[in-house]
Amino acid sequence: MSIKLPIYLDHAATTPCDPKVVESMMPYFTDMFGNTGSRNHSFGWDSEEAVSKAREQVASLIGADPKEIIFTSGSTESNNLAIKGAANMYAKNPAGSENRGHIISVIHEHKAVLDPCKRLEKEGFDVTLLEPGQDGLVTRKMIEDAIRDDTILVTVMWANNEIGTINEIPQIGELCHDKGIIFHTDATQWVGKMPTNVKKDNVDLLSLSAHKMYGPKGVGALYVRRRRPRVRLIALQEGGGQERGYRSGTLNVTGIVGLGKACEICAQTMDSERERLLKLRNKLESSLESRLDVVQVNGHREKRLAHATNISFGFVEGESLMMALKEIAMSSGSACTSASLEPSYVLKALGVGDDLAHSSLRITMGRWTTEEEVDYAIEKIVEAVNKLRELSPLFDMHNEGIDISKIEWAAH
């Protein structure tokens, strides 16, 4: 069978829309275009009904009550609303004063969590950013050790977007409930792939995004717990008071319908999909590890999302590797900032050295990834790494048994 190039292996960045999702959205662009706020005619009622259905579909996927779902533009907004909204609501002291309360998060969170935390720090909150161990996991014990009398909010992602590691969310949630602390999780990479029950998993606030689970871009949701405890937030924006006043603005009905359908499909398919992708991921990793020397899988080996891997290749220059693999869409361990190529801060947080961080690939498979595509990727990666190593004098030295890390290079 011939392979269609380029191959897409970057599903943690975004996913294609499921055709069934697109189909469900189509009528809401044209015939059923009403504003849910139009309470006095059928166009408005139809849209309202569609949004209610989507609210149920989202709630059902995560074990919530539909009333607890707030539609947003995606996880960035959900995280901002959850973190700033809860911090300002439960602050110990009024705006403008010092010592407004303590917030706990982790240094390898997504920027959509870290930056709101930074903003709050400037506004009088004290933020502790924990450092995970080499395996990248965040445990209950780590949070327990960091909690203080003035801690008001803990925010820890469910699964990491670069290495796919899974944190101890139900245990951290239980701890937060015992201590009366609000608990938010950025579940962008988790929801739709793993079974979720916000009640049993002790989550108070949860962010999710449609485009990570075969839905459209620019739409997501925030789960806000209504009972035990009843969580309240200060809204980020004022206006028409939609979404219980938490998110003013005309609802993106088309996108919300797509999100709902995407959730429904994930609920039906996630178990079989996970099993299939785990086999492909294991094949990919074991093939690369058996055929190449100096290969390192980053993050905990077992406590990881099934479709994701992050692998570093020693003695390979990261950018050259990406150039050699242009026909396979993946993410590299280098983040392009305006002035420089920085190694990924997530990998650095695990203690991965700059060299290995630069030469890492994040490979994330999805609903339509085939075994042929994975086989093709294996061949191409092996070929590219071998070729680049042929040019590396350091790799020659490594092969001669010289420990590169012990060499004292002369400075001129």
Ligand SMILES: Cc1ncc(COP(=O)(O)O)c(C=O)c1O
């Ligand atoms: C863990 C995590 N949080 C938040 C986001 C941002 O989500 P969105 O694109 O829906 O704003 C992403 C997307 O890259 C993510 O992976």
